[in-house]
Amino acid sequence: GAGVSQTPSNKVTEKGKYVELRCDPISGHTALYWYRQSLGQGPEFLIYFQGTGAADDSGLPNDRFFAVRPEGSVSTLKIQRTERGDSAVYLCASSLREGREAFFGQGTRLTVV
Amino acid sequence: QKEVEQDPGPLSVPEGAIVSLNCTYSNSAFQYFMWYRQYSRKGPELLMYTYSSGNKEDGRFTAQVDKSSKYISLFIRDSQPSDSATYLCAMMDPETSYDKVIFGPGTSLSVIP
Numbered sequence: 528g529a530g531v532s533q534t535p536s537n538k539v540t541e542k543g544k545y546v547e548l549r550c551d552p553i554s555g556h557t558a559l560y561w562y563r564q565s566l567g568q569g570p571e572f573l574i575y576f577q578g579t580g581a582a583d584d585s586g587l588p589n590d591r592f593f594a595v596r597p598e599g600s601v602s603t604l605k606i607q608r609t610e611r612g613d614s615a616v617y618l619c620a621s622s623l624r625e626g627r628e629a630f631f632g633q634g635t636r637l638t639v640v
Numbered sequence: 641q642k643e644v645e646q647d648p649g650p651l652s653v654p655e656g657a658i659v660s661l662n663c664t665y666s667n668s669a670f671q672y673f674m675w676y677r678q679y680s681r682k683g684p685e686l687l688m689y690t691y692s693s694g695n696k697e698d699g700r701f702t703a704q705v706d707k708s709s710k711y712i713s714l715f716i717r718d719s720q721p722s723d724s725a726t727y728l729c730a731m732m733d734p735e736t737s738y739d740k741v742i743f744g745p746g747t748s749l750s751v752i753p
Contacts, residue, residue, distance in 0.1 A: 531683070560739065567648065569728050569743030570684065583739050618683055625739055631683030 531632035548604040552621030562618040609639045646744035659716040663729035670731040675714045678726045719751045
């Protein structure tokens with residue numbers, strides 16, 4: 528597809544479970560970002576990848592959150608021992624390179640019950 | 641005090657009106673300023689991108705930055721029902737990094753036909 532694709536669109540999980548959220552960036556985009564957006568708030572930075580490496584993970588809230596991008600394309604955001612406070616829309620964005628316009632996916636709406 | 645403040649609205653205007661959306665910020669190091677539009681259940685899309693102080697016009701949209709007052713604005717002329725969305729201001733300090741964009745909470749706009 529032409530845009531950033533995120534799967535699943537919606538995910539409902541029980542407290543304490545493990546979840547994985549997937550992001551397929553625009554082909555050829557080397558920079559990839561994860562953001563979290565709570566209801567009524569703007570997106571909050573989580574992590575930035577340049578290629579395969581996490582260049583900045585300072586936004587990850589704690590060690591339950593982890594993200595990978597093993598081949599420099601698809602990225603997976605992993606959340607262990609989910610808590611109700613993790614409920615939010617998780618947005619992925621990609622850009623041609625750092626500092627260029629970032630294109631966002633439609634997000635994954637995570638609900639922890 | 642949050643780094644970026646924005647009146648959440650909702651703001652309701654008649655079709656054809658001029659809309660003014662505003663943000664204030666506290667970090668004087670911000671130099672790149674952006675406005676994003678976000679439709680319901682969609683990811684944000686970049687509308688305007690300006691560097692430092694001044695004005696930038698693109699069609700019906702005009703972005704203004706006043707760094708001395710730490711105040712940015714987005715004006716929408718001849719507003720259309722299709723402009724109904726949440727508008728997010730965002731900014732970045734390039735001295736710190738090009739990847740960490742700080743978003744405001746967004747203003748919800750409804751343009752009534």
